[in-house]
Amino acid sequence: MLKKIIFLGLLNFTHTALIAQTKTTPIYLDESKPVEDRIKDALSRMTVEEKVRMLHAQSKFSSAGVPRLGIPEFWTTDGPHGVRAEVQWDEWDQAGWTNDSIIAYPALTALSATWNKQMSWNYGKAIGEEARYRKKDVLLGPGVNIYRTPLNGRNFEYMGEDPYLTSIMVVPYIKGVQSNGVATSVKHYALNNQEMFRHTSNVKLDDRALYEIYLPPFKAAVTEGDSWTIMGAYDKYKDQYASQNQYLLNDILKGEWGYKGVVVSDWGAVNNTEQAIKNGLDMEFGSWTNGLSAGTSNAYDNYYLAKPYLDLIKSGKVGTKELDDKVTRILRLAYKTTMNKNKPFGSVASEEHIAVAKQIGEEGIVLLKNDNNILPIDANKVKSIAVIGENAIKMMTVGGGSSSLKAKYETLPLDGIKSRFGKQTEVKYARGYVGDPGGEYNGVKSGQNLEDKRSEKELFNEAIALAKSADVVIFVGGLNKADFQDSEGNDRKSYNLPYNQDKLIQELAKANKNLVVSLVSGNAVAMPWIKDVPSIVQTWYLGSEAGNSLASVLAGDANPSGKLPFTFPVKLEDNSAHQLGEYPGNKEELAAGKGKDQQNPINITYNEGILVGYRWHDTKKIKPLFSFGHGLSYTTFEFGKVKADKTTISQNDKITFTFTVKNVGNVAGAEVAQLYITDVKSSVLRPTKELKGFEKVYLKPGEEKEVKITVDKAALSYFDADKHAWVAEPGDFEALIGNSSDNIKTKIKFTLK
Structure with missing residues (x-):
């Protein structure tokens, strides 16, 4: 604690001294200048050593700033259900603070089960206020990995089996947190769908399943939620570890999606300096999980993006192009968090936060x-x-x-x-x-x-x-x-x-x-x-x-x-990953003892492809114990017949479906109207139905409301791996309206030109 107080004092002194020594405010400190100009100026003033120091941890949960320039350090914290208690500088053991207790919010499965976008915003805003109050700059969450098997120990931290539902629910959470000047770190990018062998697995699946099932929540987090950081995963994909993966980080995240934020590693997920330099990682955490006791004067200098990187630069073996890009992204994060003077103070355990936790529950x-x-x-x-x-x-x-x-x-x-x-x-x-x-x-x-x-x-x-x-x-x-x-x-x-x-x-x-x-x-x-x-x-x-x-x-x-955010199968074998795919890994490799270390990773093949959760149950007509989207009420609702504003649409058109929901019971309640799309005839395998819209409707007894849900070509498309493009095939489609994936109340056919 004393170390942090001294550092903050130095920052204030540095800011004052810098401004006093110059007739005009330096560009990087001038709030009237565009942020990108300020970043370029700050970058130009930094030494190579200062730049490298910003790329890796300096303690269990913090990374260095540049004290000479008044650029603060970053403090991260585990969430995503509440701000984690303080640990010691170099150890996982508790720091022994008496003022680090917080409100615990419902796990993200519960949030997703609300099917309520406003609840997601309220959740993000409240937990962001608590993180801000605790002087945290990055909240390590939310998690959006897809529910592939009910045995995954970490499913409770995620938002279920459906990429559309997860995508819709994660965006307001991100915006709520970041309204406090605290960054989210959406995790774990990507394919961390089980805990067993998470450090020593090589996931194999086709690009169609990757793009249709496992990537959409991360894309929404970036392109719609503007999450300021993304956390890499532990597993391998295409024979490279996810936190230093060319295809996931450079080609897709920073390339196709145009991501301008920071990629942080999961704690201990980095294991190769050159791959970390070239393949899109920006900040490295947790590589020496026992801190300074590792036997060197400063274990953090021995991170993969620390002295080994600096040595490569000084020897001329690598240039500084990647370094400047990484630091640019980190400075961009700083101007939104640590150097953002307009962020609110935050609060902890307020009556409002307690009410939010209770209502979400x-x-x-x-x-x-x-x-x-x-x-x-x-x-x-x-x-x-x-x-x-x-x-x-x-x-x-x-x-x-x-x-x-x-x-x-x-x-x-x-x-x-x-x-x-x-x-x-x-x-x-x-x-x-x-x-x-x-x-x-x-x-x-x-x-x-x-x-x-x-x-x-x-x-x-x-x-x-x-x-x-x-x-x-x-x-x-x-x-x-x-x-x-x-x-x-x-x-x-x-x-x-x-x-x-x-x-x-x-x-x-x-x-x-x-x-x-x-x-x-x-x-x-x-x-x-x-x-x-x-x-x-x-x-x-x-x-x-x-x-x-x-x-x-x-x-x-x-x-x-x-409403359930994932399917309850009757028995484990009814789940597609257990019937078709490999879990927890390839049987022959399991028998041979693979997966025990990173030198001998075990392969896990997702043979089920896109048929995850209700997509599998509905398509193969396997009756679940409880279906995706299922949930009863103490009242009864009736759905009116669905209508469409047109019967034929072009590739660039949108179509709006209108129907009514009426509370015909005796008590007030809420129903979640769910829109699924079916491709009636396709040249490729398509699930029987896929969620493409929903609306939560609150109704008093006897009250009726009209619901409108609009979709476009994206809702009709599948990912063509050969073309590496989304394709909507012309032909007939159906819009299905119901209150769960196996309880469709009304439907209508339409045609795509």
């Missing part, structure tokens, strides 16, 4: 099943509620990897339920099972001690007995943030629920017909008990306001309007 919760209208629970009619399950009392903000948080508070599901129902209804609790009693990650401790020495049978019998005595049972289970569950670094080992929860749920269903299963997870899970359980709620990881958001939905204070 409420809107993101998905009501999967509600037979017999068990939900909402009327506290005036229910005398007793049994809450069962470890996840009702387990804090979920700590753990899971780099998104682990030091939250100011976390309202647990049991506490939220007691707070909402306890005054009128008796609420009792039984644990039912012991899963993960721990609560620590990188020195952040939840403060809970969930050790329980009772046997599995004792816990089981107590839960069943309590369930028999209650009017309603709420089982709060699912996954958690422990290793090999929803957590960075490893994937899940099974599609089923852990800790023998499936057996417990089946017995609870026999003990009480009024059973609600609330699943806390960022992934789909198997449900062998689904026919026996009348009500199921997908709850996600909801952060500081988790318990309050859940209780609000259970009570009907908030009418659930969340």
Whole structure:
């Protein structure tokens, strides 16, 4: 801390001294000059050593500025669900601050499940304010990698299986964060779709799948969201690591998309100086993850883009063209963040932030099943509620990897339920099972001690007995943030629920017909008990306001309007990556022990191509457990017949579809109208349908609204890898309107000339 205070003091002195020594303000400090002119001037004043120093970390989460010129250092922080606690300068261990607690926001699966662009903006603005308050310049998020397998340990940090939904939801998040003068770092570019072998894999897929499925969210982040930084991934693609990849970074990102921002490496993702120089990387972080203890006077000088780069320049083996481009991009970032005098001060844990966290949680919760209208629970009619399950009392903000948080508070599901129902209804609790009693990650401790020495049978019998005595049972289970569950670094080992929860749920269903299963997870899970359980709620990881958001939905204070951002397959083999593709890698190479180090990476081939998620299920007619876009409400909606403003369009034309949505139930609620496009006859394989538009509509009882969704040629196109171009084939198309991918309400045919 002292080191940073001294540095900031030097910056102020340097600025003052520079201006005092000159009759006119230097161009790079003159705010009246165009930014690009200021950048050129600053660049011209820097030595080669100063330029190189800006390219790599100087601590775990910061990189150097140029003190001589008053150019500040950069401070990054992990998100994307909250600003990470402070760690020591050179270690992952906690710095021991007492003022680095924050609001934990719902995980990005929950945000995506809102299907609400305004919620995404609110989320970005709030977390950006907290990052700004903590004096962070770059927020390391959001994550937009596509959900390929339900076993991926990091799916909870991403926005689901659909490139269109993710693209639409990521843009307002970026703009909200960056309105605070804090850069986003959209990650992980690209193809980081599993945690197992993430450092030692070589992903193989065709360009069509790359462009149609895996790249669109990153393109939207750049071309529409203007994310000021992009984070490279760990995996290999086309036999080059993603953070130093010619095709991904130079050809596509900086070439085709014209990206002017900064490419930062994931922590420890760089392993070759010459490739890092030439193949598009701008800033290198984490290469020596044990900091100064590596055995040199300054381990950071030995990064790939540090002294090795400087030595190549001084020896004449490489020029400074790439160096100047990298520093230009970094200076461009500085003028938007560290040298931006107009950025707001920020705030932390405000009432507004708490409200945002709660509302996103409420809107993101998905009501999967509600037979017999068990939900909402009327506290005036229910005398007793049994809450069962470890996840009702387990804090979920700590753990899971780099998104682990030091939250100011976390309202647990049991506490939220007691707070909402306890005054009128008796609420009792039984644990039912012991899963993960721990609560620590990188020195952040939840403060809970969930050790329980009772046997599995004792816990089981107590839960069943309590369930028999209650009017309603709420089982709060699912996954958690422990290793090999929803957590960075490893994937899940099974599609089923852990800790023998499936057996417990089946017995609870026999003990009480009024059973609600609330699943806390960022992934789909198997449900062998689904026919026996009348009500199921997908709850996600909801952060500081988790318990309050859940209780609000259970009570009907908030009418659930969340929709699934990914498909729940019945069994793992129904997922295309497991049926057609390679997971976790090539079987022969797995048997031979490949993937253990970077010298022997394992190949992972995406044989399923473009048929990911609902594209696979719908095209191959494989019935899912719950479909993409699915989500029930406490009211009922009707869709009117869709109309189009024209029946035939040209290649440069647009077409608008109009229909009505009416609330024919008794309570106010929101429906998500979803537009899918079908190419009726194509010369290439096309999915049965693809999401190309959606609108969330809020309606009072009896209210009807007209919805308009416009699409253009892009919505009708596929990527032709041979032509390396998007192609819309002339012919007939259909627009399908519904409230999930398997529940189409109305459709209309049109023709492309």
